Amino acid sequence: MTFSATAILVLALIAALVITAGVWAYTTANRLDRLHVRSDQARNALDAALARRAVVARTVAAVLGVPSADPALFEQSRRLIALADRAERSDWQGREAVENQLAGALSAVDIDSLPPQLVAELADAEARVLIARRFHNDAVRDTLALRTRRLVRMLHLGGTAPLPTYFEIAERVTAAASTGLEVDTVRTSARVVLLDEQNRVLLLRGRDPKVPDVDFWFTIGGGVESGESLRAAAIRELHEETGYVADAAGLRGPLWRRVAVFPFNGELIRSEELFFALRVRNFEPKPAKLDFIERRSITGNKWCAPADIKDLDHSGETVYPYHLDELLAEAIAAADADIDPEVRSIR
Structure with a gap:
């Protein structure tokens, strides 16, 4: 049995297409894997930044809660502690709302009542949350852009990894983050x-x-x-x-x-x-x-x-x-x- 030149050419083209498709699928799957790793790292970094802000919030609450004649400061201290506790206990899906509440409570703090070192610590904690959040959402956007393409979905190149989600919290410019x-x-x-x-x-x-x-x-x-x-x-x-x-x-x-x-x-x-x-x-x-x-x-x-x-x-x-x-x-x-x-x- 012999093949004509046309048949050989067709087979060669089919083989080239199969190889090209295989290389594309392999490289896309590897790229998706790297993007998922990046998303996971960004989420861990954001979680660490939020946890640090909760610790700083408790320190602020401890300073505000020093026995004084001002019941408003004492109530502000109790609210900060409660929100910091809730933020640490919340799961990822419900954390956005409580983190926004904590950010709002921190922005209401009169920084003149805090030691300068604590003001600097609070400003740094707030800034790190903003940076980590932006970095996290950038990673999520890049992952979703590739993961949601039709061919990628049809071929299940993303495997069984869950789709990453954005973390939306208000970016507040608080008094503590300013220079005065x-x-x-x-x-x-x-x-x-x-x-x-x-x-x-x-x-x-x-x-x-x-x-x-x-x-x-x-x-x-x-x-x-x-x-x-x-x-x-x-x-x-x-x-x-x-x-x-x-x-x-x-x-x-x-x-x-x-x-x-x-x-x-x-x-x-x-x-x-x-x-x-x-x-x-x-x-x-x-x-x-x-x-x-x-x-x-x-x-x-x-x-x-x-x-x-x-x-x-x-x-x-x-x-x-x-x-x-x-x-x-x-x-x-x-x-x-x-x-x-x-x-x-x-x-």
């Missing part, structure tokens, strides 16, 4: 510690348009736009400021959180900055889309090793974040890791 200063702009920024093969970080040189004689250096990044995730903002800012197109899956983090208050272009800005690490091949940055202010304020760029960062600092050109030369090893380890690190506060 009257600021003109409050924003959240996504920043990228961009590393090349030689472990050098790409820094931009800038200046305040109102103070053109003072230069400083900073990492890639900028403000998160309405409805935009931290990762999407980081990728967008990277492209706009350097021309580099990156895959959000390559980002590691957030690994650092920095709250900065600074004057710029005649305004006082409070910025909560979340830093990601990303490894790339060295390239020549060419901005793709700078706005009017950026064109006036960004004046150069440089790939910097720790020694270069020290030289810039010593020359009087400040590098942000502070002590980046010492932090770089941590960013390098994060960029080369398979999982995201735990976020921590820096200056």
Whole structure:
């Protein structure tokens, strides 16, 4: 029995299609597995952040509940303790409502009645909850986007793992999370510690348009736009400021959180900055889309090793974040890791 050339070609095409489909199904299943792992890690991080806030809430309640002549403070203390207890005992499905109640009770606390160290502890706990919640919902969104595709559902590539769910709690800007200063702009920024093969970080040189004689250096990044995730903002800012197109899956983090208050272009800005690490091949940055202010304020760029960062600092050109030369090893380890690190506060 012999096969014609046409039959052989048809069989080859069928075999190629089967192989292609198999490779697609295998890679999609592996990607789904990684997304589920990421969702689980994000949920655990959010659970830990919520648990820490409950502990801080009890400490606040203990300070407010010190015997005094003010029955309102005593009642506020009892409510905080009750809500913290309920939050810890609630299952995941019913936890959103009680966490919102706890956040509301904390926002009503007069921080002037608390020790400064406890105010700082409360502010940090609240900020970590917001970061963890955003990171969790980003992971859930990415998982659901792939998991709910028709072919993925038809072929059961997600296996028996339950679908992850969003965790919706109000993002309150409380008195404890503020600086006590009257600021003109409050924003959240996504920043990228961009590393090349030689472990050098790409820094931009800038200046305040109102103070053109003072230069400083900073990492890639900028403000998160309405409805935009931290990762999407980081990728967008990277492209706009350097021309580099990156895959959000390559980002590691957030690994650092920095709250900065600074004057710029005649305004006082409070910025909560979340830093990601990303490894790339060295390239020549060419901005793709700078706005009017950026064109006036960004004046150069440089790939910097720790020694270069020290030289810039010593020359009087400040590098942000502070002590980046010492932090770089941590960013390098994060960029080369398979999982995201735990976020921590820096200056």
